[in-house]
Amino acid sequence: MSFPTTRLRRLRRNEVLRSFVQETRLSPKNFIYPLFVCPGSGVKREISSMPGNFHFSVDRVGEECKEVADLGIPAVLLFGIPEGKDERGSGADGDNCIVAQTVRAIRKAVGDKLLIACDVCLCEYTSHGHCGIVKDGEVDNDATLELLAKAAVSYARAGADIVAPSDMMDGRVRAIREALDNKSLTQVAILAYSAKYASVFYGPFREAADSAPQFGDRRSYQMDPANQREALREIALDIEEGADMVMVKPALPYLDVIAKARQEFNCPLAAYQVSGEYSMIVAASERGWIDRERAMMESLTAIRRAGADLILTYFAKDAARLLAC
Numbered sequence: 001m002s003f004p005t006t007r008l009r010r011l012r013r014n015e016v017l018r019s020f021v022q023e024t025r026l027s028p029k030n031f032i033y034p035l036f037v038c039p040g041s042g043v044k045r046e047i048s049s050m051p052g053n054f055h056f057s058v059d060r061v062g063e064e065c066k067e068v069a070d071l072g073i074p075a076v077l078l079f080g081i082p083e084g085k086d087e088r089g090s091g092a093d094g095d096n097c098i099v100a101q102t103v104r105a106i107r108k109a110v111g112d113k114l115l116i117a118c119d120v121c122l123c124e125y126t127s128h129g130h131c132g133i134v135k136d137g138e139v140d141n142d143a144t145l146e147l148l149a150k151a152a153v154s155y156a157r158a159g160a161d162i163v164a165p166s167d168m169m170d171g172r173v174r175a176i177r178e179a180l181d182n183k184s185l186t187q188v189a190i191l192a193y194s195a196k197y198a199s200v201f202y203g204p205f206r207e208a209a210d211s212a213p214q215f216g217d218r219r220s221y222q223m224d225p226a227n228q229r230e231a232l233r234e235i236a237l238d239i240e241e242g243a244d245m246v247m248v249k250p251a252l253p254y255l256d257v258i259a260k261a262r263q264e265f266n267c268p269l270a271a272y273q274v275s276g277e278y279s280m281i282v283a284a285s286e287r288g289w290i291d292r293e294r295a296m297m298e299s300l301t302a303i304r305r306a307g308a309d310l311i312l313t314y315f316a317k318d319a320a321r322l323l324a325c
Ligand code: PBG
Pocket: 119, 121, 123, 131, 166, 167, 201, 202, 203, 204, 205, 206, 218, 273, 274, 275, 276
């Protein structure tokens, strides 16, 4: 049956009809809000490369999390900026590391109203800015695993619900799962950054986390943007190693990867709308070239439509406010 009997415009006539037949719906319940925590007290300082996002000191992060929870957003993802950096990234672990302190502060402020996820990586903590231990000018995979596992255990002990390894070392999900289980932290879930690409779109984040590599780049551990099949292998391996949820990152330039992963795997799938995706929209809207709200909603809807259950996004609060109207 075709035109004139069939007219697809019939169901686009007005807002009620359009909303009635909408295939993809956004909800704040799908969002995870990233937060950056820094040393000091009384700090809430805007990150210049990511307008609308802030560095919070531990004492200020609780109030922010109350707001996040009140908007109906179920989870935050923590990134820590340590007091000092060294070769080994020692600031990433220990019961008093900045992330462990933050987890306790958030729990005190909001109780169980928010899920607390912690990014597990060394790049914010190492003096060379790489995501692992450097030996002879190379990032040493196996030596890094133990440190990642230590960090994950520190965050879990402090009360994190979820740990999210973002380093792209081989075998880190298994190492982290084993370390958690050995410490009877069996209930803590792993959200693996499984298909994380070596992307230029992390640019603004590196200012936020002060984590730009001091030499070379991350292409010996993060994925080549040209590869899709390899992403599926990465995801399959992480699931085998014990990942509870998997992630594709960045999001909008990798919708094909999200769609494929959705088809092939049955565990919850997350996508990270990264700093560059966020800041490009914000910058263009500041110049009057694009409508900020519509670009935000269109990109988030596209990521959901491709198949992501969960979206890590710096727009979480703004989008939640808009969705509440
Ligand atoms: C840490 C990490 C990065 C991001 C999340 N975790 C930076 C990187 O790998 O260079 C990027 C997040 C963003 O750009 O919003 N490894």
